[in-house]
Amino acid sequence: MKSVMIRERVRYAETDQMGVAYHGAYAAWFEIGRTAFCREKGVVYADLERQGWALVVVELEAQYKRPLRYDDAFEIWTEVTEAKSKVVEFAYRLLRGGEVCATGRTKHLFVDIRTFKPASAPAEVVEKLLR
């Protein structure tokens, strides 16, 4: 199972008065990695929602190793560490110039987007994520 990479740059909006990227911005970066990963594997997440499923986040963790700064170009590497009909886990690594600046993990449940009750994802979706 290969990881998927997408490039980003730190926005001015994402800095804080310490002069580095705000730690809360990483959740959105992980989400960009996730969206790119899914697209690459043939799962367009926007379509999944249109079809009635949502992938809600139930756990998030991040480890910050080196600060990212305004205008830094960095890479978001995403992989799936678990994918079942009800649960998916993603792992993330943020790299700048070959150095790991942060790592993270998110755990998600598939739910019915109208009720937010757990709902099994189509087998095809799970298969694609595991490819």
Next chain:
Amino acid sequence: MKSVMIRERVRYAETDQMGVAYHGAYAAWFEIGRTAFCREKGVVYADLERQGWALVVVELEAQYKRPLRYDDAFEIWTEVTEAKSKVVEFAYRLLRGGEVCATGRTKHLFVDIRTFKPASAPAEVVEKLLR
């Protein structure tokens, strides 16, 4: 027509590397003022959406006069400058210690929340906003 005031504090998340509040954060502050204004006038905006209307922003402007800094306590003063069945305009003033730090204005259209097509708001809603 009286303006409505709500107090806020600058979050660390809202600062940028200039050491002041990021200019993009003000849109969310105006929106907090707007929500407070509507509630005070008897219009719970969340209910309005549940009933099928949305108040989309079509214009935004902000004038920044004095920087706000992390942990600064400030006041958001909001008033309605125009309210018709299809259009509403709000004006905002942000004050810290009696000094105006920023002003702004937003223009909104009432739309059907499912189609995003213009839709007249209930007369009762417009009346309340103008009270």
Next chain:
Amino acid sequence: MKSVMIRERVRYAETDQMGVAYHGAYAAWFEIGRTAFCREKGVVYADLERQGWALVVVELEAQYKRPLRYDDAFEIWTEVTEAKSKVVEFAYRLLRGGEVCATGRTKHLFVDIRTFKPASAPAEVVEKLLR
């Protein structure tokens, strides 16, 4: 060691198209809890930075149990679970109407704000946080 509570409301800006608060918004809420906790214990974080220290986040985790929605009023309860001259850990609980909606934890290092190198905090600061 008592926990400190501060009230917040979900902003429209913090919702996402699932119709709930975006999971990335919680980092800023934890930070609001942290700022309130420190102030209550006599440590004004803004002053700490002016004196040359910063408390950088090295780990963040969050568990999402029940979605928060636009305009929901909720409470952020913060406590210190560890405080030494170099490391501080905070734990958070978000409650709405007595129900726990999310929990979290952050780990921080004291650093010299100019160099970002680890630096021992003044003993007085650590004592206050542990009070």
Next chain:
Amino acid sequence: MKSVMIRERVRYAETDQMGVAYHGAYAAWFEIGRTAFCREKGVVYADLERQGWALVVVELEAQYKRPLRYDDAFEIWTEVTEAKSKVVEFAYRLLRGGEVCATGRTKHLFVDIRTFKPASAPAEVVEKLLR
């Protein structure tokens, strides 16, 4: 004077419960356009700050014409409409599939980054922006 284009995609974090991009997100998109414009013209904004100047925003306006949605790919077109030693104005157009979705304008003052007092920018910087 040519405008500069940079591509972006709407993040999930940038949507709100109306199911479209939050209007407050556009300020950060304009800023991305501005950074790209400056870089293209040979002015690395991060360097400018390191050399002691900041370009503070004193006015912002945005006109929203068509909603952008999650995962939409769009273009940010930026141009300078005025550049003097003390004042710079940028104009923005956001396009998706050839259609203008939003327009905007920001006005900036050059200030000394330590004091926030107005300060003339190096002539070379202004010349490059006008090229």
